[in-house]
Each structure stands twice: as structure tokens, then as C-alpha cells.
Amino acid sequence: MFKVFYKLPICSLSLKSDGEFLTEVDFCFEENFEENSCELLEFANWELKNYFSKKLKVFKTPLKIQGTSFEIKVYKALMQIPYGQTVTYKELAEIINHPKAFRAVGNANSKNIIPIFIPCHRVLAKNSIGGYNGGINIKKFLLQNEGVKI
CATH class of the missing domain: 3.30.160 (Double Stranded RNA Binding Domain)
Structure with a gap:
């Protein structure tokens, strides 16, 4: 290791x-x-x-993506959210064809062990920034680094 x-x-x-x-x-x-x-x-x-330093928008580092098949589907969808853009948990659930599974999407995000490279910080709650395993201040820092207005 x-x-x-x-x-x-x-x-x-x-x-x-x-x-x-x-x-x-x-x-x-x-x-x-x-x-x-x-x-x-x-x-x-x-x-x-x-x-x-805002020079890289897509990571190429090989990742060992682990989890249930649903979680892996969520993680792969997260990696398709463009730099500097956000979606809601509900929108992400719709993207993966599980429109009612927005809470499960949030749960999968909370289990993401490769944050930033799998950009779960780009997912927001409907009326707020939502949660983040690293803490809300780190989520805000990451979003602001990408130019997202909080």
C-alpha cells in the first residue's frame, strides 16, 4: 500500500x-x-x-471504484458532471434512471471513498448545499475553486 x-x-x-x-x-x-x-x-x-490551479478539469488517474452495483452507477454518473457545474440529488437519480432514488443517491455519495476524483461535491440538495463527508466548508471550498457561486 x-x-x-x-x-x-x-x-x-x-x-x-x-x-x-x-x-x-x-x-x-x-x-x-x-x-x-x-x-x-x-x-x-x-x-x-x-x-x-484551475488548469485541469478532467482527472485521468486510474481509480479503483468499489461498492454495490447501484453505488458504482452513481459514481460513474458523478464523473460525468462537468467541472464547475452542479446537479441535485434528484437530477442525479434521474440521470441514472432511478428517478425516485434520490435518497439512495445521497447515501451512495456519502460512501464515496475517492472524493474530488469522483466529484460528489458537485451534487447539491434541492434548496441547500447538502451534506459532505469532508464537511460543508470543504465542499464550499471545492465548489468555489471550480467557480460555482454558493
């Missing part, structure tokens, strides 16, 4: 890889492990640097 950090002004990201795929991204406030990088994580860090 390989691990590195990526520092943001608001927190750090812990990136994990099996050497072939990015397997996990965590928001953290302490860097409490020794880094052990690999080529894939160096590429992921390069992509993050370019994403946060």
Missing part, C-alpha cells in the same frame, strides 16, 4: 494506492503517517496541483 499527502489551505488530503489504482482519498487535518509514494500517486498529486 502506498500513501502520500496533498496539502490544501483548508486541510490535507491523504491519498492511497495499490500501485495500479487510486484506492482512497481522505480529508485530514494531521499528517500522521510516513509517506510511501509510487508513480501513480505522483501523477495523482500532479493532477491535483493542476486541478486546484
Whole structure:
């Protein structure tokens, strides 16, 4: 298992890889492990640097997408939401042909272990920003970085 950090002004990201795929991204406030990088994580860090400097809009880092078939369907749909755009949980449910499953879509988003690369921050509640595993401040930070007005 390989691990590195990526520092943001608001927190750090812990990136994990099996050497072939990015397997996990965590928001953290302490860097409490020794880094052990690999080529894939160096590429992921390069992509993050370019994403946060607004030069990259689509990630190419290979991801190990895991979950139920429904969750994987949600994650693949999330990766189709363009940079700087948002959808509601209901709209995402309609996109994946499960129009009444907007709560299940929200639940799948909450289980996303590769945030940013699988951009669940681009999904909003009907009348609010909605929730986010990293916290609302991080969600706002990510959306504002993409130019979304909050």
C-alpha cells in the first residue's frame, strides 16, 4: 500500500494506492503517517496541483471504484458532471434512471471513498448545499475553486 499527502489551505488530503489504482482519498487535518509514494500517486498529486490551479478539469488517474452495483452507477454518473457545474440529488437519480432514488443517491455519495476524483461535491440538495463527508466548508471550498457561486 502506498500513501502520500496533498496539502490544501483548508486541510490535507491523504491519498492511497495499490500501485495500479487510486484506492482512497481522505480529508485530514494531521499528517500522521510516513509517506510511501509510487508513480501513480505522483501523477495523482500532479493532477491535483493542476486541478486546484484551475488548469485541469478532467482527472485521468486510474481509480479503483468499489461498492454495490447501484453505488458504482452513481459514481460513474458523478464523473460525468462537468467541472464547475452542479446537479441535485434528484437530477442525479434521474440521470441514472432511478428517478425516485434520490435518497439512495445521497447515501451512495456519502460512501464515496475517492472524493474530488469522483466529484460528489458537485451534487447539491434541492434548496441547500447538502451534506459532505469532508464537511460543508470543504465542499464550499471545492465548489468555489471550480467557480460555482454558493
